[in-house]
Amino acid sequence: MNATTHAEVLELEPVTRQASPLATTHSTALAPNSPAAMMMAAFAQGISPEEIGKMMDVQDRWERKEAEKAYNVAFAAFKAEAVRIVKGRKVTDGPLRGRDYAELHDVVDAVTPALSRHGLSASWKLTKDEKDWIEVTCSLKHVNGHSESVSMGGPPDTGGAKNILQARASTKSYLERYTLKAICGVAEGGDDTDGESPPAAVPLHLLSAARDAAMGGWASLSKHIKALSPEDREALEPESYSLKKAAKDADKKGAAQ
Known part of the structure; x- marks a missing residue:
């Protein structure tokens, strides 16, 4: 290489390279409704960690209660379909x-x-x-x-x-x-009926209201049942076990909180 060529090489402008996509940093932004984001917002407002913990406990209990309500509504709708199992x-x-x-x-x-x-x-x-x-x-x-x-x-x-x-x-x-x-809560056709037809499905509006009452505990369910007509109480009889169980479970959860 001669002197002229060497000088020309030295005088070249430096090449600006584009940053590789692999070198880009990942965003660390938090979702607005995430627990971490809400805690940071609470800290910024001067709320103590103890108060934040209590607020989150209340939120957690509310979400679990709402999830249980949704389950009960869905289960009542499922039961209203009166699923029959064929003995194959x-x-x-x-x-x-x-x-x-x-x-x-x-x-x-x-x-x-x-x-x-x-x-x-x-x-x-x-x-x-x-x-x-x-x-x-x-x-x-x-x-x-x-x-x-x-x-x-x-x-x-x-x-x-x-x-x-x-x-x-x-x-x-x-x-x-x-x-x-x-x-x-389903049975095979003829299960424990001595050849008789299985009982009719409980009307959805009756079952849904009774399940809502059961979520309030035994006292709430008893009050609801007593307010029903004899015909409606008889119609709910096929679901009496599951309703009583739900009421007892609700009392246990209330005592534990």
């Missing part, structure tokens, strides 16, 4: 030979579409898995976050020619079927 399997041996029964998939196929229409979904967990005892818990959850659950347990089903794994799988399937039926 016939017993081929044993003392119950010739009887029909519903398998797990029959129950799932029957309740899932109606649950989904009202923002509800069911799932299971194996909450106890011991050599001689299996427990399954079925949870029913609403899209707003509230959920309720029921558990049932039993020993491995060693009847017939089942091996160890088949015995445990049989019990697990049985428990999933019955916990799903219990949490949804």
Whole structure:
């Protein structure tokens, strides 16, 4: 390289390079309604951490109450659909030979579409898995976050020619079927009716009002039931267990707060 060329190279303007997209920094802005953003805003107004904690506890309780209300409305609407489960399997041996029964998939196929229409979904967990005892818990959850659950347990089903794994799988399937039926409050056609037709569905307006009263506790539910006509009380009878349970649960939650 000669001197002239070298000088020309030295006199070139420096090249300005564009910053690589990978080098850009991520925004650390907080969502306006996030707990962190609300806490920072409260701090800026001079509110103490203790007061902020109390405010957030109140907000949390309110949100949980609203989620429970939404669950109750959705469940009442689900029950109003009067889901029927078809017995798709016939017993081929044993003392119950010739009887029909519903398998797990029959129950799932029957309740899932109606649950989904009202923002509800069911799932299971194996909450106890011991050599001689299996427990399954079925949870029913609403899209707003509230959920309720029921558990049932039993020993491995060693009847017939089942091996160890088949015995445990049989019990697990049985428990999933019955916990799903219990949490949804549904029955197979003919269950425990001695051949009679299953009871009619509770009218939605009656069930929804009773569930709202049950959320206020046992005293609230009792007052509501007493104010009903004899005909309406009789119509609510198929849901008496779930209403009493909801009222007792509401009293327990109130005592814990």
